Amino acid sequence: GESVGLHLPTLSVQEGDNSIINCAYSNSASDYFIWYKQESGKGPQFIIDIRSNMDKRQGQRVTVLLNKTVKHLSLQIAATQPGDSAVYFCAENIGAQKLVFGQGTRLTINP
Amino acid sequence: DTGVSQDPRHKITKRGQNVTFRCDPISEHNRLYWYRQTLGQGPEFLTYFQNEAQLEKSRLLSDRFSAERPKGSFSTLEIQRTEQGDSAMYLCASSFRTGGDYGYTFGSGTRLTVV
Secondary structure, eight states, rough: OOOOSOSSSSEETTSSEEEEEEEEEEEEEEEEEEEEETTTTSSSSSEEEETOOEEEEEEEEEEEEEEEETEEEEEEESSSOOOEEEEEEEEEEEETTTEEEOOOEEEEEEE | OOEEEEOOOEEOTTTOOOOEEEOOOTTOOOOOEEOOOOOOOOTTTEEEETTEEEEEOOSSSSSSEEOOTTTTOEEEEEEEEEGGOOOEEEEEEEEEEEETTOOOEEOOOEEEOOO
């Protein structure tokens, strides 16, 4: 069935280091993917998206990589800051109608 | 427009009571979605509207749940005869589908606690 999952439930990195959050998806027909950041008590906040006709997209301090061959998505955060501590979700757009979310990775930035 | 607004932010209700949540999407967005999120999990799709038409409902949306978007602007989600298992964060999102640019934006959610 359709599913989006994450390899690691928690990730701790030192402030200033780069972090990589991974995600696997199962629906090879999905054509759009989004990374969200969610802080405690708040709704998911859009970080960056990528379409299936791309393999890389860069934003401010963030880069998303898409490997369609192995159905893998990753989010790279450069020079992590304390404010980056949150739960990160990848989401897969199904038929341009709804998002299927993974379980999330909790990123903790250590001072 | 400051984004997607949801009201109330928190709701505590007794089992068996009815509750209604409201979502005001970004004004130019024609699609509106409801999701439910339980602790430690990602949001799960419940239903979505394009303008005033409800186009899809998840199996999660039992008969006790009903959603409306009467004028294609704000939406309400009602839960009748609440059960403890309904305790969750209810998230609303909106998007504008044009040229493939979806622009999903979530609100801050309504946290429901059924006691």
